[in-house]
Each structure stands twice: as structure tokens, then as C-alpha cells.
Amino acid sequence: MRKTRRIVLISIMIAQALVLSVAESWFPIPVPVPGVKLGLANIVTIMAIVYFTTAETFLIVLLRTVMASFFTGGPVILLFSVTGGILSTLVMALLYRKFSKVFSLVGISIAGSVTHNIGQLAVASLVMKSVSVFGYLPVLIISGIIMGFFVGLCSTFLKRALDKAGLSI
Amino acid sequence: MLRKGDIVLVAVMILVVAAGYYIINLTRSSGDGAVAVIKLNNEVVKKIDLNSVAGTELVRLEGKYSNVIAVEKGRIRFQDADCPDRLCVNTGWISLRGETAVCLPNKAMIVIEGEDTATDGIAY
Numbered sequence: 701m702r703k704t705r706r707i708v709l710i711s712i713m714i715a716q717a718l719v720l721s722v723a724e725s726w727f728p729i730p731v732p733v734p735g736v737k738l739g740l741a742n743i744v745t746i747m748a749i750v751y752f753t754t755a756e757t758f759l760i761v762l763l764r765t766v767m768a769s770f771f772t773g774g775p776v777i778l779l780f781s782v783t784g785g786i787l788s789t790l791v792m793a794l795l796y797r798k799f800s801k802v803f804s805l806v807g808i809s810i811a812g813s814v815t816h817n818i819g820q821l822a823v824a825s826l827v828m829k830s831v832s833v834f835g836y837l838p839v840l841i842i843s844g845i846i847m848g849f850f851v852g853l854c855s856t857f858l859k860r861a862l863d864k865a866g867l868s869i
Numbered sequence: 870m871l872r873k874g875d876i877v878l879v880a881v882m883i884l885v886v887a888a889g890y891y892i893i894n895l896t897r898s899s900g901d902g903a904v905a906v907i908k909l910n911n912e913v914v915k916k917i918d919l920n921s922v923a924g925t926e927l928v929r930l931e932g933k934y935s936n937v938i939a940v941e942k943g944r945i946r947f948q949d950a951d952c953p954d955r956l957c958v959n960t961g962w963i964s965l966r967g968e969t970a971v972c973l974p975n976k977a978m979i980v981i982e983g984e985d986t987a988t989d990g991i992a993y
Binding site: 728776799801802803804806807810811814824827828829830832833835837838841842844845856 | 870871872873874875878879882883885886889890893908911954967968969971973974976978980
């Protein structure tokens with residue numbers, strides 16, 4: 701019974717993350733740098749880290765990125781988002797599990813956004829066989845801080861509301 | 870709600886960015902011998918000496934998508950593209966050594982390289 705409940709909850713999380721990724725692609729941010737985006741789906745990743753195991757979080761992130769690439773982007777974009785997604789989940793899960801006394805959800809989210817962007821640049825430099833794409837790094841770190849802050853705030857409020865609602869997993 | 874670690878983290882990142890900008894500015898300079906290198910699928914398609922261009926020249930790139938590159942004296946840009954995001958076109962003109970414009974969907978890239986003879990600055 702508990703197992704079924706978990707499967708259903710995980711599926712709901714994936715569906716929500718998917719909707720957020722697709723909805724966010726309707727609102728492109730007018731910055732001439734590839735990779736700058738809101739990263740709303742990260743809210744779901746953070747919730748997964750808080751309420752689920754790390755393995756389940758990776759499952760959610762992996763399925764979300766693969767399925768999102770069917771709706772937006774394509775195989776090349778998939779490579780970018782999978783690498784970014786896995787790297788940022790790794791960092792965020794580590795920070796939340798080991799250093800949650802030092803970092804709040806906002807800091808964890810910022811760290812996640814920035815590693816996501818660094819991961820994407822790493823893939824871009826491999827695809828282009830050139831390190832000059834790392835010239836975008838400063839812009840992507842700044843945008844990661846801003847978007848990560850926003851996503852972190854949303855996650856903080858959402859976690860508060862979920863805890864109040866007495867969600868049991 | 871914010872903890873100490875958050876602030877330290879952001880401070881460190883901003884320091885890294887500041888250092889990054891400083892380094893990028895060191896490598897970028899508007900030397901006279903600016904050569905634009907156009908690459909498609911990691912292969913050099915064309916090298917253009919930006920100072921020997923008169924008027925506007927157009928270069929077509931046909932990869933998975935197609936790009937139109939416009940070259941004028943001292944500067945170069947992606948003029949038009951049929952890739953989905955068109956970030957390359959939005960990057961606009963580039964002219965300084967070390968600057969790049971990239972079209973990831975088409976795996977196309979313009980890099981401005983300087984000739985070795987170009988100097989960073991001359992003092993008399």
C-alpha cells in the first residue's frame with residue numbers, strides 16, 4: 701500500500717515538473733546567452749530531495765528531463781539538460797543531507813542552479829570541441845544566482861505549506 | 870530564513886565571476902589583426918581578415934540548420950538563422966579578440982582570433 705502511494709506520488713512529481721518545464725519554455729528570457737532560464741522544474745527537484753530518497757529524486761529528474769525533451773528541444777538539448785539536471789541534483793542532495801545546518805533551501809537552490817549551468821557549459825564545450833563557450837560562465841553564474849534565489853524562495857514557501865498540510869509519504 | 874552558508878556561497882560565486890570578467894578582459898583586445906574564424910561541426914569553414922572586408926559580405930552555413938553570417942569591416946555577426954532559439958542572431962555584432970558567437974543547434978561558431986603580431990597596447 702505504501703509502495704503504491706509512493707509510486708503515485710513520484711508520478712505526480714514528474715508530471716508537475718514536466719508541466720513546469722514546458723510552461724517555462726513558452727516564456728523565453730530575452731538574453732542572448734544560451735542556457736539562461738528560470739528552472740522552475742527545480743522546485744520539484746528540491747521538494748523531491750526533501751521528501752523522497754536521493755535515488756527516487758534521481759529517478760524523477762531523469763524521467764522529467766527525458767520526457768521534457770519530447771515536448772521541447774530534442775536529442776541535443778536532452779544531453780544538456782540531463783547532464784545539468786544530474787549534476788545539480790547531486791550537489792543539492794549532498795548539501796541538503798550533509799550541510800543543511802549551514803545552507804537554507806535558498807542557498808541549496810542557488811548552488812543547484814549554478815552547477816546546472818556549469819554542467820550545461822561543460823557539455824557545450826564538448827559538443828563544440830572548444831573551451832571558448834566558457835566565456836558565458838560569468839553570465840550563467842549570475843543568472844544561476846538570481847533564478848536559484850527565486851526557485852529557492854518558492855521551495856521554502858511550498859515546503860512550509862506542505863508541512864502545515866501534514867503530507868505523509 | 871537565509872543562513873550564513875548561503876551568503877558565503879553567493880559571495881564566493883560573485884568573486885569568481887569578477888575574477889572571470891577580469892581574465893576575459895585581459896584576453897580581449899581590439900588588435901588590428903582581428904581574424905574571424907567560422908567553424909561548423911568543429912571544422913574551420915572559413916577565416917576572414919576583418920580589416921580587409923569592404924561593404925557587407927554574407928556567408929551561408931548549411932548544417933543541421935542554416936545560418937547567414939554577415940561580415941563588415943571590423944565586425945561580424947549571425948545575421949539570420951532558422952534554428953529554434955535564434956540566440957546566435959540575438960548575440961549581435963562581435964568585434965573584439967576572444968569574443969565568440971555560437972549557434973549550438975547548428976554546431977556553428979564564430980571566434981575572433983588575433984594575429985600574433987597584434988599588440989595589446991603601445992606606449993610611446
